[in-house]
Amino acid sequence: MMAALICVFSVAAFVQFFFSYCRSMIAFSASVALSDNVREFAGMRVRSVAADDFDRFLQLLRLCPDLDADKKEIRAVGAYYSTVNFLSRAFRKAVPNVAAWAERERQNCSYFAAVVLDRRIAQSRDLCLQEVSASL
Amino acid sequence: MTGFFDYGLPLVGFLLQLSVVFCAVYRKEFLRYLPLNIYMLISASVGCGLYVCMQRFGVTSQEYFYAYYTADLLLCVAMYSVVIHLYRHTLGDTNVERYIRGGAFLLLALTCLFSYLAVRHSEGKLTARFASELEQNLNFVGVVLTYMLWGAIMKRRETRTRLVQLVLAVGIYFSAIAATYAVRGLFPQMEGSNLWLWAPPVIGLWVPAASCYAFLSVQNEARLTMSHMAVPAQVSAQVSAQ
Numbered sequence: 457m458m459a460a461l462i463c464v465f466s467v468a469a470f471v472q473f474f475f476s477y478c479r480s481m482i483a484f485s486a487s488v489a490l491s492d493n494v495r496e497f498a499g500m501r502v503r504s505v506a507a508d509d510f511d512r513f514l515q516l517l518r519l520c521p522d523l524d525a526d527k528k529e530i531r532a533v534g535a536y537y538s539t540v541n542f543l544s545r546a547f548r549k550a551v552p553n554v555a556a557w558a559e560r561e562r563q564n565c566s567y568f569a570a571v572v573l574d575r576r577i578a579q580s581r582d583l584c585l586q587e588v589s590a591s592l
Numbered sequence: 593m594t595g596f597f598d599y600g601l602p603l604v605g606f607l608l609q610l611s612v613v614f615c616a617v618y619r620k621e622f623l624r625y626l627p628l629n630i631y632m633l634i635s636a637s638v639g640c641g642l643y644v645c646m647q648r649f650g651v652t653s654q655e656y657f658y659a660y661y662t663a664d665l666l667l668c669v670a671m672y673s674v675v676i677h678l679y680r681h682t683l684g685d686t687n688v689e690r691y692i693r694g695g696a697f698l699l700l701a702l703t704c705l706f707s708y709l710a711v712r713h714s715e716g717k718l719t720a721r722f723a724s725e726l727e728q729n730l731n732f733v734g735v736v737l738t739y740m741l742w743g744a745i746m747k748r749r750e751t752r753t754r755l756v757q758l759v760l761a762v763g764i765y766f767s768a769i770a771a772t773y774a775v776r777g778l779f780p781q782m783e784g785s786n787l788w789l790w791a792p793p794v795i796g797l798w799v800p801a802a803s804c805y806a807f808l809s810v811q812n813e814a815r816l817t818m819s820h821m822a823v824p825a826q827v828s829a830q831v832s833a834q
Contacts, residue, residue: 460778462732462777463771465735466735466767466768466771467767467771469763469767470767472739472763473742473760473767477757477760477761477802480756480757480760484753528809529809
């Protein structure tokens with residue numbers, strides 16, 4: 457009985473901590489505005505980022521030169537996105553609140569990926585400029 | 593695969609623990625997070641000590657058995673002190689601050705007493721049983737304390753990103769390890785399986801890995817917006833209930 461109670465409490469706490477940890481990783485991106493470069497590059501027609509755009513942004517990220525600094529963040533947020541996706545599919549009918557929350561979270565993850573893509577595009581351009589100015 | 597778990601896993605842990613200390617020094621945060629750094633140094637030393645013990649006496653020896661349980665308990669107490677230090681960081685500017693250390697000692701003493709009462713009638717290897725019981729109880733106390741700390745952080749709208757990430761990392765560690773021990777208690781017939789044997793060391797890699805990330809990727813002055821952090825209680829309750 458005691459072990460079962462500890463187990464339930466620990467699992468509930470784990471879910472809460474894990475979600476909050478992932479959110480702390482994507483929280484910084486919420487305050488960053490996307491540049492026109494990334495909108496043009498990603499072919500975004502509307503101002504806001506859609507929840508389903510995450511995979512598309514990841515594919516675009518693979519086209520840019522790798523930066524060691526953001527690799528782990530992308531992997532962790534990718535894991536979070538997959539978890540939220542799974543929860544959304546599993547509980548959509550049973551708990552409507554979860555579906556609405558999951559949609560917001562998936563959108564935040566997509567926005568995070570867009571911000572990282574924006575950062576990589578800016579760094580790639582800087583590198584190109586440096587190489588061009590060095591060759592001149 | 594056994595080779596990796598026997599030698600690779602402790603080596604990865606050792607390197608991560610030293611990396612945390614190195615990153616903390618590099619970021620000039622060694623003293624601010626002193627208990628965390630001491631925990632990492634103790635973990636690294638314990639890892640070396642256990643390796644020497646295993647090589648000298650063998651993994652099935654009495655010496656290794658006692659060394660393993662003593663070291664595990666020492667690390668658990670060190671992690672407990674990390675949580676208390678995080679409390680002092682978070683509540684440092686309140687009236688509660690002066691009661692934190694006393695309260696922590698009292699809670700530790702009560703947990704020791706409770707653990708002793710639980711194992712005092714056991715036969716043979718009483719020290720190891722006590723160490724194991726105390727460790728499990730301290731892990732659960734750690735989950736409760738970290739959960740309360742997280743509540744305090746949310747209530748006080750703490751915005752220091754690194755502090756928030758370290759608290760959450762410790763919370764993930766304590767809740768994962770407490771859940772593992774609880775599941776082990778629920779299914780004693782699976783005691784000898786590889787999953788139970790290697791789950792705690794794998795979970796043990798989490799705190800050094802997350803601390804490394806917090807020191808390397810998060811700037812000293814980085815701040816969070818707390819409105820982005822709260823997970824609706826209804827959502828987590830529904831998910832964990834399923």
